[in-house]
Amino acid sequence: MSLKREIGFLLNGVETHATVPVDLSALSMLRDLLGLTGTKYACGEGECGACTIVVDGVSTCSCLQFAVDCDGRTLTTIEGVAGDPLGAKIEQAFVDCGAVQCGFCTPGMVVQAKHFLETHPQPTRDEIKRGIEGNLCRCTGYVKIIDAIEAASRADR
C-alpha cells in the first residue's frame, strides 16, 4: 500500500484539498480523484502534450508531475480556461477555424495556446508554431490550429 499525503492547492481559482498516494501523478489526481476529465491521458511520458496544465504560470505535462508536488501551488486546467475571456476566445476560434477533429489533443492545445498568448499577445505564425511545438496532433496537420490561435490573437483588437 502506498503512502498518502494530504495536500492543498488552488485549482482553477478554487481552494482544493486532496489526500493522494505519493506516487500518484497530477494527471491521475485531476481525472480520477477530482473528476476533472478534460485533461487527457495519451502517452503518459511527457511526449504529446495532451495532459497540459499550467502550474504556477508554467506550462506542465501533468502526467510527469507528482500530485504531491502540487501542494501549495496554483493549477489551471482546461476546465478553468473555459470561463476566462481569452480562453473562451481561443475555444471559439478553434471551432470557427475547424481546428478540432477527433478532439483528443484539443484541451491540452487550448491550455497551451492560452498560456502562449498571455506572453505573446501578437505572435507571428512562426512564433505560434514554436509555442505549440510540445503539443502533438495526429489529425489536423496543425494548419487550422495555427489559424485558430492567430485568429484568437487578432479578435477584438
Ligand code: FES
Ligand atoms: S499524456 Fe502527458 S505528455 Fe502525453
Ligand code: FES
Ligand atoms: S484533433 Fe485529433 S489529435 Fe488533434
